[in-house]
Amino acid sequence: MSTQERSEATRQAILKAARAVFLEQGYQAASVAEICARADVSKGAFYHHFETKQGLFLTLMEDWLAGIDRQLQALRAEAPDMASALLHIADLAGEIFDTANEQVPMFLEFWSEARHDRAVWQALVEPYRRYEAMFTEWMKEGMAQGAMRKTEPRDAARTLVALSVGLLLQGLLDPEPSRRVETPRHALHLLMDGLREAPR
């Protein structure tokens, strides 16, 4: 293995260990020493690869957000037709949410740290605004294509996001996986019914 490859491997080992320790103990409680021990790496190596503990945390967050970006882009590419997409999204919701659930604890960790750390806050809010804008566009398309009734697209998008976030967090409280699949499916159906056509 070349030096470069070894270096990259060390870096990845640190990132992996850090993710685990942050999840177990939380960002604040996690110690650099333990991350190093878990990665089987010295403190020198740690500070060679990362500026500070916060810097490492931000790197982790950027990687995570990049993953979300990719998933969303893929989702959009797969279903260019909003009408059919919205019809099926509720049926898929169960699965989607069950897989996403692994990442939720880290998401919570990012969020709660963001509340007390300017840099983390910035790095989290900016993508959130992007996602909100993106979903709003989707909603507009859905309305234009007649797949859903006309309402404030931005509020509709925010509602979808809020419900998703709520469902994911709810999943954390639930030990039984069946509810983590069924409730989102049901929930998205309910919301989509409300979004489809005015009843009454």
Added chain:
Amino acid sequence: MSTQERSEATRQAILKAARAVFLEQGYQAASVAEICARADVSKGAFYHHFETKQGLFLTLMEDWLAGIDRQLQALRAEAPDMASALLHIADLAGEIFDTANEQVPMFLEFWSEARHDRAVWQALVEPYRRYEAMFTEWMKEGMAQGAMRKTEPRDAARTLVALSVGLLLQGLLDPEPSRRVETPRHALHLLMDGLREAPR
């Protein structure tokens, strides 16, 4: 002021200061010394009134949960008729959520700490289950009274809770208060439309 009163005042001062410091810095980062300084009280006083830092945190959480309990009981007492309650809840949602928003940061603090602390976790999950059961009952009543269409009441309740939690967290990201009022109103309307009668 009697000794008892003074003692109680000290206790309350500590609780108040602790709330502020926990909100500003988070549970882990908050130091007992700073809480004492903020409450203008010595460390001796602190450890006279509370077992540990965690004990204080749990007390804070119990008080907070007791407040929720009271609010929910009041809500239920005010609207014994589920049919009309569900019809109006969406219109009221904006206000409700705007007032509730002050408490959300503390809620997040409880939740994220619960992920890493057994005792906190237990103290948080148990009431959550109670609330879920309570909402489920409300949904059942709503269905029995013909105010909403028949679906899984438990999933419907969980959906309502999830959406609420999501909206509250979303409010944290939003600096402009108008969205904090409008989005919940809109969101609850959408969900209630889905809950009312099957469209298609």
Added chain:
DNA sequence: GATACCATACCGACCAGTCGGTATCTAGCT
């Protein structure tokens, strides 16, 4: 004089980050 209430000094553990040093590799020169 017993007890509840509070103050202060202090302890051992721990923590993020530093720093002097080593080992390995690469580039350029001869």
Added chain:
DNA sequence: AGCTAGATACCGACTGGTCGGTATGGTATC
């Protein structure tokens, strides 16, 4: 090919400081 200067990757002891919690003592109230 052999040699060397410098860069890169890494090591681990150490520092200055903070933390939660305790031990001990004082004082006002019952």
